[in-house]
Amino acid sequence: MTLSLDLSHRFQGFTLEAAFTAPPGVTALFGRSGSGKTTLVNAVAGLLRPDRLRLSVAGEVLADTTAGIWQPAHRRRIGYVFQDARLFPHLTVRQNLLYGRWFAPKSPEAAQDFDRIVALLGIGGLLQRRPGALSGGERQRVALGRAILSQPRILLMDEPLAALDEARKAEILPYLEQLRDELGLPILYVSHSMAEVARLATTVVLLEAGRVTAAGPVAVMLAQPEHAQSLGLREAGAVLQGQIAAQEEDGLTRISTEAGPLWLPRVAGEPGRPLRLRILAQDVMLALQAPQGLSALNHFESVVEAVHLGDGPGAMVRLRAGDAAVLARITARSAKAMGLRPGLRLHAVLKAVSVAQENIGRGA
Amino acid sequence: MTLSLRVSAVATVVSLPLGIAVALALARGRFPGRQLLNGLVHLPLILPPVVTGYLLLLTFGRKGWVGQWLDQWFGLVFAFRWTGAALAAAIMAFPLMVRAIRLAIEAVDPKLEQAAATLGAGRFMVFLTVTLPLILPGILAGTILAFAKAMGEFGATITFVSNIPGQTQTLPSAIYAYMQVPGGDAQAARLVLVAIVIAMAALLLSEWISRAVARRIAGT
Numbered sequence: 218m219t220l221s222l223d224l225s226h227r228f229q230g231f232t233l234e235a236a237f238t239a240p241p242g243v244t245a246l247f248g249r250s251g252s253g254k255t256t257l258v259n260a261v262a263g264l265l266r267p268d269r270l271r272l273s274v275a276g277e278v279l280a281d282t283t284a285g286i287w288q289p290a291h292r293r294r295i296g297y298v299f300q301d302a303r304l305f306p307h308l309t310v311r312q313n314l315l316y317g318r319w320f321a322p323k324s325p326e327a328a329q330d331f332d333r334i335v336a337l338l339g340i341g342g343l344l345q346r347r348p349g350a351l352s353g354g355e356r357q358r359v360a361l362g363r364a365i366l367s368q369p370r371i372l373l374m375d376e377p378l379a380a381l382d383e384a385r386k387a388e389i390l391p392y393l394e395q396l397r398d399e400l401g402l403p404i405l406y407v408s409h410s411m412a413e414v415a416r417l418a419t420t421v422v423l424l425e426a427g428r429v430t431a432a433g434p435v436a437v438m439l440a441q442p443e444h445a446q447s448l449g450l451r452e453a454g455a456v457l458q459g460q461i462a463a464q465e466e467d468g469l470t471r472i473s474t475e476a477g478p479l480w481l482p483r484v485a486g487e488p489g490r491p492l493r494l495r496i497l498a499q500d501v502m503l504a505l506q507a508p509q510g511l512s513a514l515n516h517f518e519s520v521v522e523a524v525h526l527g528d529g530p531g532a533m534v535r536l537r538a539g540d541a542a543v544l545a546r547i548t549a550r551s552a553k554a555m556g557l558r559p560g561l562r563l564h565a566v567l568k569a570v571s572v573a574q575e576n577i578g579r580g581a
Numbered sequence: 582m583t584l585s586l587r588v589s590a591v592a593t594v595v596s597l598p599l600g601i602a603v604a605l606a607l608a609r610g611r612f613p614g615r616q617l618l619n620g621l622v623h624l625p626l627i628l629p630p631v632v633t634g635y636l637l638l639l640t641f642g643r644k645g646w647v648g649q650w651l652d653q654w655f656g657l658v659f660a661f662r663w664t665g666a667a668l669a670a671a672i673m674a675f676p677l678m679v680r681a682i683r684l685a686i687e688a689v690d691p692k693l694e695q696a697a698a699t700l701g702a703g704r705f706m707v708f709l710t711v712t713l714p715l716i717l718p719g720i721l722a723g724t725i726l727a728f729a730k731a732m733g734e735f736g737a738t739i740t741f742v743s744n745i746p747g748q749t750q751t752l753p754s755a756i757y758a759y760m761q762v763p764g765g766d767a768q769a770a771r772l773v774l775v776a777i778v779i780a781m782a783a784l785l786l787s788e789w790i791s792r793a794v795a796r797r798i799a800g801t
Contacts (some may be wrong), residue, residue, distance in 0.1 A: 264695050291704075294701065303695075306715070316710070317700035
């Protein structure tokens with residue numbers, strides 16, 4: 218299922234003009250606060266009526282203000298997970314989860330779905346409680362379940378993790394990955410955290426001051442040096458697809474990627490398990506010769522594709538390693554001293570790699 | 582005594598749906614004349630009760646334009662009947678009821694109603710399943726308050742329907758009547774005691790209900 222949207226809206230001296238298509242998978246709407254992300258998803262959900270909106274999901278037109286079409290929120294069947302959970306305080310967790318089912322089309326698998334989602338989100342022990350007695354992370358998982366069980370055609374998530382501390386985020390992210398991979402539900406995910414986007418997204422839409430400045434598959438988008446500024450320099454980095462190749466005797470896991478093999482401290486899983494790897498630009502060092510006598514285990518032979526000098530002392534370098542793009546953030550001085558130019562062959566040394574689950578088979 | 586209970590009960594129960602509707606309109610509605618409606622609802626609270634009673638007599642009396650019409654079409658007569666006492670009590674208690682319910686509605690987070698809409702609930706279902714349960718404590722508080730006010734209504738009642746024993750003599754009118762006759766002090770004191778007990782019971786009941794609801798929502 219695909220969502221496509223074309224919207225313009227003026228409010229408080231700010232103009233939001235956005236048009237994009239979200240293919241199946243997770244489409245991350247990325248931008249700073251105030252860039253219009255929440256306004257955009259509220260318009261998609263039908264909670265806000267913009268000056269002009271054309272919205273269709275899987276070919277069905279849900280809104281076309283120029284043609285006078287406006288489906289109200291409750292008829293759109295678009296699930297919404299809010300930043301602040303918004304559970305109904307007077308209902309138990311079970312009643313909250315079942316709330317949407319009253320209004321959803323009747324389906325014979327409903328009872329099974331309930332058990333499956335409850336198990337998937339690990340909220341079986343909370344069913345009799347009321348939202349007031351839940352922790353922030355638990356609340357957000359229940360809100361997620363509630364939205365999914367209303368059988369939406371697509372799911373909107375407006376910074377669902379922003380109100381949580383790091384530990385709670387880490388608790389929920391795996392559930393989001395599983396949802397993405399197991400339900401095949403298109404998700405529009407609003408975030409200003411690059412870490413979340415790199416981990417979850419299949420497509421990235423970059424929103425700046427009310428305008429879409431770039432959109433594309435996550436691996437391509439995150440490997441563009443020119444986007445580094447808007448994505449945040451510290452968070453800039455490439456995303457690679459890989460899979461577990463072997464568990465080695467000294468506790469390391471060999472992972473094959475499009476860029477070449479990598480060794481990481483044990484990553485659980487059978488050989489063949491797909492993974493998503495994120496390599497931050499600031500964790501990549503460049504060497505003109507093959508590194509010797511260096512403790513770093515992982516390095517790729519690569520070719521410089523582009524050198525992007527900013528205004529500051531830094532430089533962003535895009536490399537091609539095998540079939541993958543990798544970003545490196547170095548100083549402009551080093552770039553000059555090393556004579557970096559497109560076409561130059563060198564070695565990219567990785568200081569750190571983070572790993573997330575990725576089930577390409579059923580996702581995307 | 583039972584007459585007084587019946588008058589107050591009827592007054593509260595009949596005016597409750599209207600009270601919720603008006604509170605909803607005042608809290609959420611955006612329409613011209615909202616301030617006017619607000620003023621109209623609160624008028625009995627500020628006007629001398631005698632004035633309210635007199636106005637009721639003018640409109641709902643046998644010769645009044647509404648009263649005449651109701652008598653003709655429905656055979657419903659308010660003047661000098663217990664129904665008139667109920668009407669007077671309802672109008673006097675109405676501002677208190679609307680106020681309590683309106684405050685409760687304004688305390689409901691519209692974000693919860695939005696969430697319900699995204700889950701597929703239409704406006705009426707949102708009201709029934711989210712708004713109404715959340716304002717229930719306010720409705721109960723408003724009802725009890727209105728009931729207590731209706732029990733104690735005196736000025737408008739005596740002006741509108743007089744003070745006929747067995748017909749329109751409510752508890753306060755009875756106390757007043759006993760105080761006018763020599764040797765009626767003991768009788769009056771007994772009724773005063775009854776009035777105090779009823780008022781205290783209403784107050785405790787409303788406290789208890791609101792606490793029970795708060796406990797339920799806190800989930801402990």
